[in-house]
Amino acid sequence: MRRPFIAGNWKMNLNRAEAVALAEGLKQAAAAVDYADIAVCPSFVYIDAVAQALKGSNVGVGAQDCYFEGNGAFTGEVSVEMLKDIGCTYVILGHSERRHIIGESSELTNKKLKAVLAAGLIPILCIGEMLEQREAGATDDVNAEQFFGSLAGLTSDDMKKVVIAYEPVWAIGTGKVATPEQAQEVHAKVRQLIEFRFGKDVADAVRIQYGGSMKPGNAAELLAQADIDGGLIGGAALKVDSFMGIIEAAKTTEL
Ligand code: 13P
Numbered sequence: 001m002r003r004p005f006i007a008g009n010w011k012m013n014l015n016r017a018e019a020v021a022l023a024e025g026l027k028q029a030a031a032a033v034d035y036a037d038i039a040v041c042p043s044f045v046y047i048d049a050v051a052q053a054l055k056g057s058n059v060g061v062g063a064q065d066c067y068f069e070g071n072g073a074f075t076g077e078v079s080v081e082m083l084k085d086i087g088c089t090y091v092i093l094g095h096s097e098r099r100h101i102i103g104e105s106s107e108l109t110n111k112k113l114k115a116v117l118a119a120g121l122i123p124i125l126c127i128g129e130m131l132e133q134r135e136a137g138a139t140d141d142v143n144a145e146q147f148f149g150s151l152a153g154l155t156s157d158d159m160k161k162v163v164i165a166y167e168p169v170w171a172i173g174t175g176k177v178a179t180p181e182q183a184q185e186v187h188a189k190v191r192q193l194i195e196f197r198f199g200k201d202v203a204d205a206v207r208i209q210y211g212g213s214m215k216p217g218n219a220a221e222l223l224a225q226a227d228i229d230g231g232l233i234g235g236a237a238l239k240v241d242s243f244m245g246i247i248e249a250a251k252t253t254e255l
Helices: 016-029 044-053 080-085 096-102 106-118 131-135 139-150 156-160 180-198 200-205 216-223 240-249
Strands: 005-009 037-041 059-063 090-093 122-127 163-166 208-210 230-233
Touching (some): 005 090, 005 240, 037 090, 044 059, 090 106, 122 139, 131 139, 139 180, 156 180, 156 200, 180 208, 180 216, 216 230, 230 240
Parallel strands (some): 005 037, 005 230, 037 059, 059 090, 122 163, 163 208, 208 230
16 A cells, blocks of 8 residues: 655745744654655755754655756756755655746656656656646646656656656645546546556556645545545645644545
8 A cells, every 4th residue: 555645845935934833843743643754845945944843753855846967057056966965855846836937848857857866865746737728628638748758768666766746737726626536537547657657566656646725624535535645735734733634634544
């Protein structure tokens, strides 16, 4: 069985004091959680402080992006080595806000993903369709393009280390959550893509998180679906209580 994985994407929110206070609150609140992996992904500038605050806890730390080159002349970018140096275990890649606001391609995401794997960190690869794409019946094509493009050139051993987050863009930050059936349908198709490309063992092992307005009130139903193995949480990850509510919902589900 796949172990649930609940990760908080703090996006461009919080200041230093708020980020550290949230980390300290989580450290305490999540101390007894032994049934799920937990991580938080602060803004680059607070990763160090948050990682210090979470030392010795069962809450891992991740970044929201990285650059694919090693250290060098890349003004404004952050290398995977730097992220590792300050205590990151995970790196979110290909988030829809990077794809659609910053204009990142699956090709660039693929380069970053390979750099993250080469450094021994765990990529959380986001894929997901926009509302007009869903309405045009293009959901499967969009997710397949992002899947194959972002994971090009990976071996099956590489793929076993990857976490996928299915995040329908129309459900992110909108309060409009995918129904458990809608989410499960896409998750099952993504698992078929993994099987087609990397084989059944890998498909059975890879965790697929759902992201998009997941809250304590809807988490249990989503997490109870056969192919939903966790969540990538935005808004509800910014408060200890709501993030813990989602983590606790993972306890009661057979994943
Ligand atoms: P919300 O939970 O705020 O919808 O954000 C989801 C998300 O984008 C996580 O990466």
